[in-house]
Amino acid sequence: MMDWLLEKSLLGYTRLGYQWRQRRDWEELSRLEGRVAIITGATGGLGAAAAKQLCGLGATVVLVGRDAGKLAVMRETLTRLPNGGPVECEIADLSNMQAVLALSERLRQRGNIDILLNNAGVLLNERRETAEGLEATFATNLLGHYILTEKLLPSLAGRVDARVINVSSGGMYTQHIRVDDPETRQLTYKGPDVYARTKRGQVIMTGRWAAKFPSVGVYSMHPGWADTVGVQTALPGFRKLTRPLLRNAEEGADTMTWLAAARRDRLQSGAFYHDRRIWPEHRMRATRETQADREALEALLSDYAQRLLGKDWLN
Numbered sequence: 001m002m003d004w005l006l007e008k009s010l011l012g013y014t015r016l017g018y019q020w021r022q023r024r025d026w027e028e029l030s031r032l033e034g035r036v037a038i039i040t041g042a043t044g045g046l047g048a049a050a051a052k053q054l055c056g057l058g059a060t061v062v063l064v065g066r067d068a069g070k071l072a073v074m075r076e077t078l079t080r081l082p083n084g085g086p087v088e089c090e091i092a093d094l095s096n097m098q099a100v101l102a103l104s105e106r107l108r109q110r111g112n113i114d115i116l117l118n119n120a121g122v123l124l125n126e127r128r129e130t131a132e133g134l135e136a137t138f139a140t141n142l143l144g145h146y147i148l149t150e151k152l153l154p155s156l157a158g159r160v161d162a163r164v165i166n167v168s169s170g171g172m173y174t175q176h177i178r179v180d181d182p183e184t185r186q187l188t189y190k191g192p193d194v195y196a197r198t199k200r201g202q203v204i205m206t207g208r209w210a211a212k213f214p215s216v217g218v219y220s221m222h223p224g225w226a227d228t229v230g231v232q233t234a235l236p237g238f239r240k241l242t243r244p245l246l247r248n249a250e251e252g253a254d255t256m257t258w259l260a261a262a263r264r265d266r267l268q269s270g271a272f273y274h275d276r277r278i279w280p281e282h283r284m285r286a287t288r289e290t291q292a293d294r295e296a297l298e299a300l301l302s303d304y305a306q307r308l309l310g311k312d313w314l315n
């Protein structure tokens with residue numbers, strides 16, 4: 001009864017959902033010594049919580065952030081964790097494609113990457129453009145992570161148990177992908193809808209990458225509703241209403257860390273997860289995309305990358 005109620009209502013997104021589900025058979029996560037995890041958006045919110053969890057399990061964590069000061073504070077915090085793994089930092093603005101390309105090159109040079117956690121994300125209530133002239137939500141949430149992932153996947157595919165985890169959102173249940181207007185130039189700009197379309201795009205690309213790189217485990221997930229700076233600034237009214245029920249960042253990050261650490265044979269590449277379980281990718285017929293839509297999204301992202309970075313950007 002409780003499972004049904006949480007599943008059918010939005011209450012499952014709150015800490016009630018987390019607390020109820022984790023009473024079940026949630027296993028202790030195994031140690032990750034020797035595994036290298038890249039985490040975007042690791043300076044705050046869920047990314048910082050996932051970084052703490054992965055570092056605490058002994059993984060080498062590479063924190064990616066756009067602010068050197070915040071990265072230094074995070075590194076300091078993580079190096080004090082008992083039995084924590086080594087910590088490295090990389091500065092990059094995920095909304096700037098030249099910066100993402102440079103980051104990808106540095107990470108390729110570094111090598112030995114096992115886990116890519118694509119977590120950085122924004123919900124903007126007003127349309128903003130980056131220095132490269134891109135709508136900022138599309139640039140940060142979708143295109144930047146597309147370029148980073150495409151650049152790293154060939155080397156990830158050569159590892160024994162590589163994983164890519166795309167942090168999406170339950171908000172994507174409300175939206176169909178719009179390849180005809182990815183930067184919201186024609187459609188009316190509504191922050192939550194624009195955000196949700198990029199999160200829908202991440203879920204679609206999860207399926208594309210899983211099919212293209214069968215040796216890599218590629219997963220998307222939604223964290224539920226967690227009380228972070230992102231929610232505080234983007235959705236103050238929502239936060240005011242729901243605050244007592246919001247998850248904390250550690251609870252929101254749990255499924256990210258689990259997807260990085262769980263036994264690979266328990267996971268299904270290409271699937272969408274929430275609270276350590278596979279969830280449907282659609283709740284409404286109207287949001288379903290066709291195979292042609294999926295192909296068009298991938299072609300669109302590839303065109304953007306070529307236009308911004310040159311035709312040899314993947315080499």
Ligand SMILES: NC(=O)c1ccc[n+]([C@@H]2O[C@H](COP(=O)([O-])OP(=O)(O)OC[C@H]3O[C@@H](n4cnc5c(N)ncnc54)[C@H](OP(=O)(O)O)[C@@H]3O)[C@@H](O)[C@H]2O)c1
Nearest residue numbers: 041043044045046093094095120121169225226228229230
């Ligand atoms: N919290 C929730 O309830 C919730 C629900 C569904 C999905 N999510 C998803 O979970 C992820 C994390 O969300 P959050 O709530 O933890 O957000 P948050 O508190 O705003 O943290 C976002 C992180 O991403 C970084 N970031 C943002 N834009 C960036 C850029 N252009 N380049 C590099 N780093 C950038 C931020 O860095 P700065 O510190 O420099 O700003 C910060 O470290 C997002 O993808 C979000 O969509 C969250």
